[in-house]
Each structure stands twice: as structure tokens, then as C-alpha cells.
Amino acid sequence: MSVKTETMYLNMGPQHPSTHGVLRIGLEIDGEVVIKGTPDIGYLHRGMEKIAESSTYIKYVVMLDRTDYPCALTNEMAYILPVEKLLGCEVPARAQFIRTITMELNRIASHLLFFGTFGVDMGAITPINYAFRERELILDLLDDLSGQRLLYHYFRIGGVYRDLPQGWTERAMKFVKWMRDRLVEYDRLLSTNAIFIDRLRGVGIVSREDALAWGFTGPNMRASGVKFDLRKDEPYCAYQGLDFEVPTGKHGDCLDRYTMRMEEMYESTRIIEQAIAKLPEGEIRTKVPMRVKLPKGEWYGRVAGARGEHGCYIVSDGGASPYRLKIRAPSFSNLQILEKMLVGCKIADVVAIIGSVDISLGDVDR
Amino acid sequence: MIEQLKTFITGELGIAIGIGLLKSLIVVVGALLLVAYATLAERKIWSWFQSRIGPNRVGPWGLLQPIADGIKFLMKEDIIPRNADKPLYILAPFLAMLPALLIFAVIPFGELRLGGYVLDLQIVEVNIGVLYIFALSSLGVYGIVLGGWASNNKYSLLGGLRAASQMISYELVLGLSIIGVVMTTGTLSLRGIVDWQQQRYILLLPQFLGFVCFLIAMVAELNRGPFDLPEAETELTGGYHTEYSSMKFAMFFMGEYAAMIGGSAIISCLFLGGGKAPFGWQLSFVPGPAWLFLKMMAFIFFFMWIKATFPRVRYDQLMSFGWKFLLPLALFNVLLTGVLISAGVL
Numbered sequence: 001m002s003v004k005t006e007t008m009y010l011n012m013g014p015q016h017p018s019t020h021g022v023l024r025i026g027l028e029i030d031g032e033v034v035i036k037g038t039p040d041i042g043y044l045h046r047g048m049e050k051i052a053e054s055s056t057y058i059k060y061v062v063m064l065d066r067t068d069y070p071c072a073l074t075n076e077m078a079y080i081l082p083v084e085k086l087l088g089c090e091v092p093a094r095a096q097f098i099r100t101i102t103m104e105l106n107r108i109a110s111h112l113l114f115f116g117t118f119g120v121d122m123g124a125i126t127p128i129n130y131a132f133r134e135r136e137l138i139l140d141l142l143d144d145l146s147g148q149r150l151l152y153h154y155f156r157i158g159g160v161y162r163d164l165p166q167g168w169t170e171r172a173m174k175f176v177k178w179m180r181d182r183l184v185e186y187d188r189l190l191s192t193n194a195i196f197i198d199r200l201r202g203v204g205i206v207s208r209e210d211a212l213a214w215g216f217t218g219p220n221m222r223a224s225g226v227k228f229d230l231r232k233d234e235p236y237c238a239y240q241g242l243d244f245e246v247p248t249g250k251h252g253d254c255l256d257r258y259t260m261r262m263e264e265m266y267e268s269t270r271i272i273e274q275a276i277a278k279l280p281e282g283e284i285r286t287k288v289p290m291r292v293k294l295p296k297g298e299w300y301g302r303v304a305g306a307r308g309e310h311g312c313y314i315v316s317d318g319g320a321s322p323y324r325l326k327i328r329a330p331s332f333s334n335l336q337i338l339e340k341m342l343v344g345c346k347i348a349d350v351v352a353i354i355g356s357v358d359i360s361l362g363d364v365d366r
Numbered sequence: 367m368i369e370q371l372k373t374f375i376t377g378e379l380g381i382a383i384g385i386g387l388l389k390s391l392i393v394v395v396g397a398l399l400l401v402a403y404a405t406l407a408e409r410k411i412w413s414w415f416q417s418r419i420g421p422n423r424v425g426p427w428g429l430l431q432p433i434a435d436g437i438k439f440l441m442k443e444d445i446i447p448r449n450a451d452k453p454l455y456i457l458a459p460f461l462a463m464l465p466a467l468l469i470f471a472v473i474p475f476g477e478l479r480l481g482g483y484v485l486d487l488q489i490v491e492v493n494i495g496v497l498y499i500f501a502l503s504s505l506g507v508y509g510i511v512l513g514g515w516a517s518n519n520k521y522s523l524l525g526g527l528r529a530a531s532q533m534i535s536y537e538l539v540l541g542l543s544i545i546g547v548v549m550t551t552g553t554l555s556l557r558g559i560v561d562w563q564q565q566r567y568i569l570l571l572p573q574f575l576g577f578v579c580f581l582i583a584m585v586a587e588l589n590r591g592p593f594d595l596p597e598a599e600t601e602l603t604g605g606y607h608t609e610y611s612s613m614k615f616a617m618f619f620m621g622e623y624a625a626m627i628g629g630s631a632i633i634s635c636l637f638l639g640g641g642k643a644p645f646g647w648q649l650s651f652v653p654g655p656a657w658l659f660l661k662m663m664a665f666i667f668f669f670m671w672i673k674a675t676f677p678r679v680r681y682d683q684l685m686s687f688g689w690k691f692l693l694p695l696a697l698f699n700v701l702l703t704g705v706l707i708s709a710g711v712l
Contacts, residue, residue, distance in 0.1 A: 010520050018600045032524075032681050121600050123592065123678025129416035189675075195592055196677045347524070348601050348680045 007035055010347075014043045018121050018351040021361030023335075027342075027350065034350060037342030039335060044365035052325035057083055057292040058157060060322075064312075065151035067327055068363035071110035073103045074305035076155040078327075079312040081236055082301030083157055086294050086316075092283040093238070095159040100238040101172065101275045102142060102154060103303075104268040108179065109138040110306035111261045111268075114358045118258065119190055121355035122199060127190050134182055137175050144168060157292060159285030169276050176269045183266055191262060200255035204341045204353035207252060214340075215333040218308030219260035220357055224252035230304035242274050254356040261358070293320050307331050307358055331363035389489050390471075397470050401623040402432035408670050415674040436616070444612040447518055454516035459614040462509025463621035465502040469628040472498055474557045476641035476654030487655060488557065495556035496548065499632060500541055503587060506625060507533040510589070510596060513618065514606035525605025528681060529589065529596035535688040536586040542696035543579035546703035547636050556635050563639035570637050572706075575699040577637045579692055584629050586688065589622065590669055592676040593684060600678075630665035634658055 013024040022043035028036040048067060052060050064079050065072040077099065084091060116131030139149045144165055146154040154161050190196055206216065211224035221228065229246040231239040247263035249256030294316040302311040308330025315324040334357050341353050374380045406421065406428060413420030421428035446455060472495040475487035492498050507529060514526020547569055548554060551562040563569060570577055586593040597605035607618045634640060638661050641654025679687070 008520060010524075016603060119677070123594070123598070123600065124676065125412070126416050126674050129418060133417055190677070193677060195679050195683075198683060199677060199680055346680060346682065348598070348678075351601050 005030070012350065013040075019354060019361075020117060020359060023354070023359065023361055023364070025338075025342075025350070025354075027347070029347065032346050032348075034342050034345050034347065037339060037350065039338050041332075041335070041361075041364050044361050046366065048366045049325050049327060052322050054321065056320050057294065057322070058288075060325075061155065061157070062151075062153045064327075065153055066362060067329060067366050068305060068307060068310065068331065068360050069150060070113050070360055071106050071306040072151050073099075073106040073154060074303050074310050076153070077103060077237070077303045078301055078305070078310035079314075080155050080157055080301075081303060082299040082312060082314055083292070083294065085301070086297075086299060087157070087288065087292065089158045089286050089288060091159055091286060093280045094163075094282045095284045096238040097275050097279045098160050098164060098284065099155060100242070101272050101279075102145065102152075102160075103237070104271045104275070105138050105141060105172070107306045108265050108268050109135050109142075111265045112138075114261055114306075114355075115186065115190075115265075118355045118358075121351045122196060124190060124193075124196070127186065130182065130186070130189075134179060137178070141168070141172055141175065156285060156288075158288040159283070163284050169279065172272060173276060176272050179269055180266065183262065183269075186262065191259070197255060199348070200258060200352060200356070201253060202251070203254045203345065203349050204257075204356060205251060205253045206337060206341065210337060210340070211252060214337040216308070216337065217330050217333060218304065218306070219264060220257055220308060220334050222247065223249035223256035223260045225250055230302060230309060234302075236303060238275060238278075239271075241278075242271050244271050244274075254352050257356040257358075291320055293318065294322075302328070305330055307360060307363065308334055327366055329363045329366060331359040331361070332366075335359055335364055386489065389487060393470050393475070393487065393489055394467065397467060397624060397627060398620075400627050401620050402436065404623045404627060404666060405435065405619075406431050407666070411667065411670045412674050415671075439613050439616040442612040444614065445609075447609050449518045450609065451516040451518065454512050456614070458509050458513035458516055459610065459617035459621070460509070461512060462506060463617045463624065465505040465509075466621045466624035466628055468502050469499055469625070469632070472556055473628070473631045474560050474635060474640055475631075476658060478655060479653070491555065491557050493558075494554045496544065496554045496559075496636075499556075500537070503540075503625070504533075504537055506621070509618070509621065510606045513610065514596075517606075517609035519609050521602045521604070522606050522608045525596045525598070525602050525608070528598075528602075529606060532589075532593065532595060532684060532688075533587055535685060536583045536692075539579055539583040539688060539692045539696050540587055542693065542700060543576045543583060544636055545696075545700045546573045546576040549700070549703050549707060556632075560635050560640035560642070564642050568637070568639035568642060573637060573699070573703070575695060575702065577633075579696040579699065580633060580636070582692060583688075583696075584633060585669065585672065586684070588626050588629055588669070590626065591672040592679050594673070594678060595681055595684060598678060626666060626669055627662065630662040630669075631658065633665055634661035 007028050007030050010027040010029050011024070012027050013019040014022040019025065024040040024043065026038040026040060027034055048063055051063060055063070061076055061079060064075040067075050112131040112135040116128030119127035142152055143149050146152040146161060206224050208225045211221045211226055216224065225248055227246055227248045232246055244267045247260055247267065249260055294314070296316055296318040298315045300311060300313045302309050309328065310330060311328030313326040313328065314322050317323040342350060345353065410420045421431040424430040424434045446452060471489045472492050473488065477484050477486050510529040511526045514522040514529065547559060550569065550572065551559045553559060553562070585591045589596050597607065607615055610618060641658040
């Protein structure tokens, strides 16, 4: 005897606590098992690329913050890098080091946000409070530099906005020390929890081939076993000469993606420590013409953001504003494989998978 | 007519009814007060775990917060979804809360001595008290399932389904894990079990397996801690009570907390000797109800602690844990107790 069953269409999002913003997923479910999941994006589209065409090169930096807002500084860097290269700016070494330090701080802040929200996704309500306590310290540090807590607009073409205030490096070092102890605490609280590991191991597996084929970047790609980091393999700013590891995973499941970020936080603290020790004296900005004009042509610049490869593709017709600007958003590319990952998992796994890929909807929709 | 009423009130039956009403009043008001302050306690305790301050605006140390919450719930607009099954939708919160409160009727809280007068705080002594409790706690699931179904919301439906399967599976473990206690004490009356432990020893260590099974199954039965799948905010956006608002939502909430407090009382009575003072006679100057209260608080703290620490388990993991691990363990405990009893150890 067989019972006639029907699948159910469950509309997850755009208003849902676990989609981290306004992602909508149409889930076709059979009981608790997902048969098909279709992500639907575009709820946060602000037309950033189009705005660039009517802006100037200098003015547009401020818009970049608003794409991947939890990790704003690397967005700025991805845009400033090709512009500086084309202008032929000699960026002072001190500015390069300050950029490195602040970007790593920002990366830790972004990964802390991931750690907290991922814990909540998994039903652990405590980690987010610890994560935000530490993140607050970073926001304070960056606030003292730029006057902003989230959208810094700290990098300028040719350098940075302002020099480090007095005592800032000591505070940053104190934070690094504090943060390392906290990382041990996080591992004791969440990373080694049996329920947590059981929920994540073997869930949402992305093979090495898939990771490369679908354009996974950043910690997600490294979790699948691809050892590639732009900071190491295509060094920019002051990363060359700094000693740090590139953690890679084996299985490409949710647990690996989580572990990557926890280890990256530790590596970031190492980078900050070394960069502060090596921080040279000197200028923080070179002179840049008031009206920046890029020569005719097409250029691409990329940096390693917290979520993956932040890229900026600039097409110039020789004028004062880009003819066309394309932002390569890591979250957007990382989201593409979602439809494949969701097949056959449980409803609770959907939350784990979206959380572990760590998307930022500002980045996806731009 | 007035004369008749007078003789009735002063008569034996009248006094019995009067005392019964008084006791019910004390216990129900006490239980509801505990429920109200358990919410405050939870928020405070979580805030300590999470390096926060917790509620401290209403009254000193936030002590009037539950009252403010209650008023807020009463004043909120009560929304009934257009396509909801109206009678069931309204009935469900009552069904969720009533059984939880009715459990308090058979719990032997101990005696309250006022001068020379002794007031037994147990409302009724039922010789099958344990069965009564299980009957009522099985009824508790109807409120959640009906609430999930009647809301006409897919998330609620999933929550209700999860609740049904979870509670039915763990009810078995719950029932099996206390068979050891019943076998040892030879009675189904809660009062009898407590008295047995008062006279001999508490059953925590002799029935340790049963205690562990009972505690875990109870967390699942209460939909709390790592087993709060029926509401699972981050997956089902609230589960069975997604569509509920105002006092109806508060009643689900109160039902959950009342069940938690009742459950702590039951587990204290079954395994920790109820109002028995620990460490023998030295501490017995503290009255029994106070000891029971302390033991209950310890369990309530435990329930809040694990919720603050553990992530949520997944549905299939919950099921396999219940059926493949906890149930055999509880069965083994029955066997073990039987062997020990026939060997004359217990």
C-alpha cells in the first residue's frame, strides 16, 4: 500500500532570521528533506556599478564601503589598487603598513560577525555576545582612525586618510593579545562542542573541483582544499615579507568552512603583530591630482577580502569617471553553488549551509 | 436557606472543600508567580553567561520586569490569521498551559507549619500520581500540535509536526526511565515515593541511569535547551507559535515555563527525595518545602544553563539519539534494577 504524498513549497526569506539579510530561497521540501532550493536575490540592489559612471574616481571610494559592509576596507582596497597602479602613485611604505593592519583588523571583525551569527544559526545563543564584545573593540580602534564605526572610507587614492593617533599601536597590540585568548575560549565553547560538530560534519560538501568550477573564493575555497590566498600568491600592500600561514581544509564541508575562519582570525592577529613591529615612519599619503583621470583602457584589481576575492574591473574612456565599473563580489560568486548544495539536505542544514558560506547581502546585490 | 448554607460551610465537607480551595489557590498563585519570575531569572542568568547586564530598568534589579511584560502582553493586539482554524487556534494556547498547571495538583510540596496547625501543601494525594503526571504531560503536546496546525502557516505546521514526533518518542524514554524508581519503592504515588526516600536513602545514585535518561528526556519533553526544535527560531522562525501574538503567545510561553517548573519538582521528588534535607539530620531544621524549592531551582538553573551553552540538535539526530541510545539505556536500567532487587541489593 502506498500513500500519495505531496511536496511542500516553503518560502524561506526574504524576511527570515537566518538568511542574514534579504536573501529569499524557495524550498521544495518533502517532510524535513529539501528536494530543491532556488535562491532569489536582488532585494538589496542599489545600482552601485551604475552610480560609478556618474561619479568621479575619488568620490566613488565611499560607495565601495557599502558593498560588503562587514568588511568595508578590503572593498576600498580592491578599487584603489588598480587606480593607483594606473596613476603611477608611489604609495608611502607607512601607508601600506597601516592599510595592512586595518584590513586585517577588519577581517577579524568580519569573521567575528560570522562566528556569532553562525552560532545563533546553530541554536547557540551565547557566542554572538562574546563575538560582539570583541568586535566592539575593533570598531573602536577603527573609529579612532576614520571617525566611522562601520563604513570607514579610510583609504584614499595614494595613501590613507590620517596617521595613527598616539597610543593606537599599543592599543592594537593589547587587542591582539586579548583576541588570542578569546579564540581559545571560543574553541572551548563552540568549536569542540559535540552537537555542533555533529551538525556540521559532512554537511554541504563542496569538492575541490566544484569549488574551482563554481568560483568559490576565500575561506570557502580553501576549506575545499585549494591552497590559494591573494595575500600570499599575489601580494599587495605590505603583505610581502610578513610571515603567516594559509589554512586549508580537507573535506569542504560546513565544519571546514567554519574552522578556516577561526584559524584565519589567528593568522590575522599574527599579521597585525608583525606589521605593527615593522611599521616604518614617514608620510602617509602622496600627492594625487584633484581631478583623477585614468588613461583609456581596462583594468582589474583584486584583493583577499574576508569572504573571498574582492575584485574591481574598471573600463576607462580617458575621462574623469569610469566608463563602466564591475565589482566582483565574493558573496555573489559563493552563492552560485547553493542550489547544488541544498539538494537532499534537511531544513536545519539549509541554515547551516547559508551560514557557513558567510554571505553578506550588501555584497551579493550591490 | 442561609441556615443550611451555614451548616454546610461549618460541616466536614464544607471545611474540606474550603481547605482544598485554599491549597489550590496557594499552589496555583505560587506556580504562576514562579513562572513569572522564572522568565526574569532566565534573562538574568543568560545575561551573566553572555557578559551582559540583563533587565534592570523596571524596579530595583529589574524585579518588576515580569509585571511589565505581563501588561505588555495584555495590551498587544491579538491577531488571528484570516485563514486560521479559529476555534482550534484559540483553544491551542489553553491546551498548552492547562496540563502544565494541573501537574502541580499531585506534587507533594511538603507540610507548612503555622503555629500548631499543619497545612499539607499537596492538593490531592492520588495513589497513581506518577501515571497522572504522564497522562497530563502527554496532553501537553496537543496544544502545540493544534496550534501549529490551526495557524495555517507552513513554519507552524513543521513546528507542530516536529513537536508531535519529538514528544511521543521521548515520552517513551520518560516513562521507561522511572520504572526503576517504581520498582524500588513499590508505589506509583508520588507521596509514597518521597516517603520511601525520606525513610531510607535518596534514589539519585541507585537509579543514576534512570536519572540521566529522565533528565535528558525531560528537556526534550519540555522543548527546551538543545532540543527546542519545535520552535527553532533560526530555522522555523518560531515554529508552532509563529502566528500567535498577545496573550495567546504568552500562554504558550507560560505553559512552557510552568511545565519546566513542574518538571523540576517531579524530578526532585522522584530522584532527590523531595523535601528531604541532604546530609542527614544536621540540616533538617530547614523546613521540607524550602529544600524542595532549592532542588527545583537547581534544576531550573540547569535547564537555562544548557540552553545558553549548547547549539540545537538536528531533527534526525534527535530521533536517532532518542530511539537508538536513550531508549535502550532506559530499558537496560529496568533490567539492572530488576537484577539488583532480586539479588537483594536495593
